[in-house]
Amino acid sequence: MTGKMHLTIATDNIFHGELIGREIIYMPSATSTNDKAFEIGRQRQNAPGIVIIAEQQTQGRGRLGRRWISPPGVNLYFTVLLSPPVPALEVSVITLAAAVAVVTAVRVTTGIHAEIKWPNDIIIGGKKAGGILVEMRSSADRIPLAALGIGLNVNMHPDEFPPEIRGVSTSLSAEYGASIDRAALLGAVLESLENFYKILLNGNKGALIQEWRRLNCTLGEEIAVQMQEAVIYGVAEEITDDGALCVRLRSGAVTNVYAGDVTVMNDLP
């Protein structure tokens, strides 16, 4: 997959699924594609399934209120608008499905051994190459909408990362050794999302969690979890059906973590 390709491409050439990518809206710039997705969701009745992709984001955001570095010309920033049947599908399970879909697409299209770090970081060689942010909005008069936002560092040069995250971040091209066709990768991710979202809608959450286990690099590892006000240390033992991480603490007790930032001790420089 060599040859740099700009995203100002005919989006007709990209995968269009039954559920995901019925319409693909390309924007040269957005504050955040998640914001744009909700805006379109408010304006249109049939918005679920639409994909919004931006060449750059001026206010890209990550989990836990962090900024998502979103320069133009190098990466993928996109959001799929979904209307999950509530309450059957919680945000955490959509997130797991998305992580499985992204890692599968990256492995198939590039051969890179990408992995999932709980809950939804895309990791290569212990460094972060992508992330997923699912946000839900609902109001009394509208169907609830989920914005499934995905950011992938595709062709970003390691020197382009801000110094404070340079040691823990990477891009697909840095690992692959050549630049990667972003349009082809986007198509592969959308197709993979369609497959795994259908598995979820068909009620096969167990199969999805099984796949998450196969692709993750967290379970069995000694970890630290930074939570809002505390850090806990232990071994990541399992993932529950609702996406929580079971951590065996040094005291021997087991606790379920629903939100936090995991550091795998073996990945520390």
Ligand code: BTN
């Ligand atoms: C994380 O790992 O913290 C999640 C990062 C999610 C980034 C993507 S880029 C597309 C979408 N728009 C945003 O503002 N964020 C998500």
